[in-house]
């Protein structure tokens with residue numbers, strides 16, 4: 001008989017209502033001793049949705065003392081049945097990796113070192129550079145005199161670490177600048 005995780009929990013729940021498994025001769029002590037050493041021991045299970053693409057796989061997030069300690073694919077969800085692609089499988093490290101940057105770093109032209117900058121400084125700088133490029137290269141008409149209103153010297157490469165809504169906003173922002181060349185890392 002096929003027995004998935006949910007069936008097993010149901011079965012053991014029903015069984016325990018009438019007769020405990022230990023009365024049936026099942027010994028839990030080795031399992032309990034092993035489980036006590038796991039990082040998810042005593043953690044709360046929270047089912048969440050992977051934000052990286054529209055497949056929307058379900059992930060079980062294990063939370064202990066208010067901190068995320070582990071993630072895994074949800075075996076009960078019929079779409080991914082417990083599996084995750086490389087992006088979803090990296091969910092834990094994406095949120096907790098100690099190497100993750102917390103402030104923007106900037107390397108000036110010809111410099112050999114990175115400087116820590118504020119977000120305000122970086123966003124201002126990006127906006128200036130985008131405007132300079134657009135003012136210089138925006139094309140209203142093509143060689144045949146047809147109106148095109150496009151900017152061909154800038155390019156957007158999307159990231160799989162943006163969710164669907166962020167991708168939509170980025171796409172609209174790029175179109176508003178006249179950018180026509182776009183691709184996405186997930187497609188490559």
Ligand code: SF4
Nearest residue numbers: 050053056057085088
């Ligand atoms: S990025 Fe991968 S794990 Fe996340 S929803 Fe898409 S297929 Fe599933």
